[in-house]
Amino acid sequence: MKLTFLNQSIEQNINIHSKIINLHSKIKVATTQILKTLKKKNRVFICGNGGSAADAQHLAAEFLVRLRPDINRKPFPIISLAQDTSTITACANDFSFEKLFSRNLEALYSPGDLLITISTSGMSKNIIDVLKFAKKNKIYSISLLGNKGGSAKKITNLPIIIDSKNVARIQECHIFLGHIILEWVENELIKKKK
Numbered sequence: 779m780k781l782t783f784l785n786q787s788i789e790q791n792i793n794i795h796s797k798i799i800n801l802h803s804k805i806k807v808a809t810t811q812i813l814k815t816l817k818k819k820n821r822v823f824i825c826g827n828g829g830s831a832a833d834a835q836h837l838a839a840e841f842l843v844r845l846r847p848d849i850n851r852k853p854f855p856i857i858s859l860a861q862d863t864s865t866i867t868a869c870a871n872d873f874s875f876e877k878l879f880s881r882n883l884e885a886l887y888s889p890g891d892l893l894i895t896i897s898t899s900g901m902s903k904n905i906i907d908v909l910k911f912a913k914k915n916k917i918y919s920i921s922l923l924g925n926k927g928g929s930a931k932k933i934t935n936l937p938i939i940i941d942s943k944n945v946a947r948i949q950e951c952h953i954f955l956g957h958i959i960l961e962w963v964e965n966e967l968i969k970k971k972k
Contacts, residue, residue: 794940794947795954804938805955808920809962811936815892815918816854816967823887825859825879825908826896829949833896834858837956845960851968859883859908879908883917893919896956898948900928900937909933922955924948 798805815822822841824834841856859882860866869878883893893912897905900923909930912919921927921934924942931937940951 790947791950794942794951801938805959807936808959811918812963813966818890820890821855821857822892823857823859823883824894827902830896831860833953840960845964876903876907878904880911883908883911887917891917893917895921896952897930898924898945900930905930922952
């Protein structure tokens with residue numbers, strides 16, 4: 779690997795991350811909505827495809843288990859909608875892959891729950907489908923998106939868009955945003971102030 783390639787990648791990462799400050803008001807709204815949901819003893823559902831599915835599971839684990847090693851607190855219900863290989867393959871085979879997230883959300887949600895979707899394109903059919911289901915059933919939705927937000931930005935309640943076409947850089951920003959939002963929520967839930 780050439781040093782120039784490494785330098786370019788690091789510069790891209792820094793440039794894109796530095797623009798996240800412009801999303802402060804949307805991050806605050808996301809935090810407030812998640813906090814309100816959890817304080818009412820409701821649940822947060824989260825989903826994405828590919829690398830975004832891994833990010834969704836990663837963030838769910840942070841709240842189900844532990845976000846920071848120095849803070850032990852009760853678990854908070856953030857649940858990934860990409861549940862297991864049996865559910866994924868059964869839904870793809872018996873219905874369609876497009877129905878994967880909406881089918882699972884339909885089975886699990888209660889009024890007052892919240893949905894987070896993660897999509898670098900904002901165009902994934904199963905993300906669009908679950909957002910439509912959420913809208914129809916009055917489930918508040920937050921979407922971490924990339925590029926210009928795709929079709930998802932028109933359906934979700936709160937689009938948080940990383941304005942880049944570079945999928946890797948978008949995903950790096952999404953996991954950063956997820957951590958920042960959850961740390962903020964956790965601080966409020968356990969009354970830990972920085």
